[in-house]
Amino acid sequence: MRLRTDWRASFALVGTVLKYLSVPLVIPVVVALIYNDPLVPFIATIALTIAVGHGLELLNPEPDLEVREAMLFVAISWLAVAAVGAVPYVIAGWGTGSTLAHPVNALFESMSGFTTTGATVLGEISLERHSHAVMMWRQLTQWLGGMGIIVLMVAILPELAVSGAQLVESEAPGPQLQKLTPRIAETARILWLVYFAFTVVYIAILYGLHLAGAAPNMTLYNAIAHGFTTLPTGGFSPEADSVAAFSSIVQWTAIPFMIVAGTNFALFWHVFSGESHRFVRNTEFRAYTGAIAGFAVLLAGILYVGSAPALGELGGVTEGVVENSLRQSAFQITSLLTSTGYATSDFATWNSTGQVVLLFAMLVGGCAGSTGGGIKVVRWLIIFKVLRRELFTASHPEVVRPIRLGGNIVDEDAIRGVLGFSFLYLVIFAIATLVIMLDASRIGYTLTPLEAFSASLATIGNIGPGFGSLGPFGSYLQFPVSSKLLMIFLMWLGRLEIIPVLVMFTGGFWTR
Amino acid sequence: MRLRTDWRASFALVGTVLKYLSVPLVIPVVVALIYNDPLVPFIATIALTIAVGHGLELLNPEPDLEVREAMLFVAISWLAVAAVGAVPYVIAGWGTGSTLAHPVNALFESMSGFTTTGATVLGEISLERHSHAVMMWRQLTQWLGGMGIIVLMVAILPELAVSGAQLVESEAPGPQLQKLTPRIAETARILWLVYFAFTVVYIAILYGLHLAGAAPNMTLYNAIAHGFTTLPTGGFSPEADSVAAFSSIVQWTAIPFMIVAGTNFALFWHVFSGESHRFVRNTEFRAYTGAIAGFAVLLAGILYVGSAPALGELGGVTEGVVENSLRQSAFQITSLLTSTGYATSDFATWNSTGQVVLLFAMLVGGCAGSTGGGIKVVRWLIIFKVLRRELFTASHPEVVRPIRLGGNIVDEDAIRGVLGFSFLYLVIFAIATLVIMLDASRIGYTLTPLEAFSASLATIGNIGPGFGSLGPFGSYLQFPVSSKLLMIFLMWLGRLEIIPVLVMFTGGFWTR
């Protein structure tokens, strides 16, 4: 049988991606040299990326990708990078009793990194238990994943007309989007510049706070480590207590940067090009900041009247204190809504009302064209516009009313794509919840419904922490291997907007 | 300002409906005569229905309804009937300490009856506490509500082109659907005949089991009472323990009749017209029975391996006993999936995995054209076909592929309507969950997330019981009045397929 899809071309380009991966692997090598950590895990992985990358490139020296091949390339490259990125964990963990010595755990942590999810199976998160180099590699995977997502969201997916992804273009016609040609690099370079600039500024502010004495434990290592995981809405932290380990001022500082991370990166280009008005007028950005503000005010009220964990606990919420309620609420809503996943409080101990508010915030997601995961704000915007139109046409059946976004009419095919995608997301979320519950109860691990819902949503939405035992100060370690494999799949699926991964499993993709 | 909608015409027809309501009110009068119960509650209500009904009819002696007026008529008639139907509860309860003496509780119970929901605020369900006549009226409201729904689903909504309702027609072209003219009565009469026949057969079988000694407590009163609430997927029972109060054979007997109640009633017409093959070939019916079977097998497995309440409790599930696991599973899935709401076990005490399976079954709903509530099977069918198409077109962007249902192409507008309706349903469900949680915590009543989700879903889906304290052997009595008013609204909304109620709250409905 002759395959219709030229998989050789896709795999050859995956080889190129793997070869490029050897460059950032130099960073953990440098960290290892500074801290006298073992070098083998990283040197070996560099050799592996170059060898495998080169081997794959031989499959097709001049790969030319059509729609199908591009999808396959996208899907396989995330899987391949996650697999190779897991190698340092396995080698470094070998014989030390580290949970990451188990290949499935290592792949989980690596996929969680490169998809910027932030769910962890690390067990004990500490620099005594794991080397500085391994912990920095873990942070770096998220920053690299964020780079990949920017290219994916703004340059690749819109060209593939993946449901709703083309909306990024209609809303943000800033940097001209190009065909899948060498010029893709130009678009990517502009957005990477924005990403890089924000990362540097954030690290500088964090370390500045440290030097000013306002953040005693925000060392240069910690500043860089958090710089690597904020802009990609990643959420990994080398601190077991996440951002709760740092002072209030650090927590307040993180909020605007998480908001930036969930914003369409193309919009910042308008600011740099002196067209700031296009930024504030952007419908999705306004809905996004409105949603954050609305959720945060609601939750702050709930926390203020006292639905909080006991005072004095680490990251506890102090009932009746305005600053504390506002900070905890604003931080946690921003963190979960944008799919970052940092925590300043063990929200797994909050009361059920607060947790349901957080669960709903987790369904929102970032803006299209950002590093945020989830259903995304632009899709919700279109859904709400469709619902309003349904109500209107029910009593005005004779009127044809197009849906507008930022002044442009949204194509009806795109609308169907948005509704279809969102349903696919919810259906997979629901089925995965049930499978995770059944699988856990098989080994006698009883999940509450909220824990199960959050396990599924936090992975497909690339958010990271869930509720209960998989809360922000917990981990996914206790799940059976089969559930971990499912969650690895969910993170992969969610990060790539579902379709490019799922089509591979349809017969029509390979034949006709 | 001149209103665009001729509300006088709608209200005049509501008057006619109210006048007709006086006829079935004779039944509780007869019951009261037999059991020597007070007659005043019912005689007074009969006088009220005739007086108010006649008064409303004077608004427009020859009402002529367009789309808007028909929607208004549908929405207001359910509200008016529920309000008048609550009067016997208030009068009968007055001074007796009955929970129904409170008008909001009475309206809740009445709306729950006429929308065939089956959620109760009765507190103590017993014939010692409430008269036989009042308890039979409660059962009868569901049977009357079911009659109304048949007309609504098969004759009115499809003409209004309410999202997805027109699909009933394309799938079931049996009795020709007519314009909103006097001929509506003809269609209705055929379907009522089916409804009436099944009710009579069911009552006869139940009482027959009693006479044969297989159902000691299934007296004639109980047989009629359950006959009144099975075919309308109602779920009210005069027994505090619902169907758990009866023998296994009664429980097995109820299952096929609940399945019938959730089936498109027009399909039975094919059987009576000698076209049975059209029945079994019906796509929605096959998906519906398939969903019941799939959920039931999954749940039976869960119950069999022991996720059950303690053995020996009333309605307890006996781990490791095939008949018991199968019966409890088949009964509970059928009951909740079809939105009936009967219980043979206190599933509120099952483990969380079993409860999540039940929660998902509650999202399915009956077939279009049945008395079942919820999102409905035909909408899920279309959603899954849309998802499959999305995956297909992602790798075949050049192919235009229509969606077929039972051999007919489904119009793209109808598809958008289905997706829109389903999202509207889910969004209202989510918002209501949050409001119910917040409102409950205001009075210090803490709901688990599952309880809150089920309170919202069981009312908008017209199912009845939820989980936890609002489980099948519990009640909604403990909710604050504000939440009860919200739930009354949700039952009303869900029963009328949302749109006819919600459009009234849009400005465009009244003006332009």
Ligand SMILES: [K+]
């Ligand atoms: K994340």
Ligand SMILES: [K+]
């Ligand atoms: K019901």
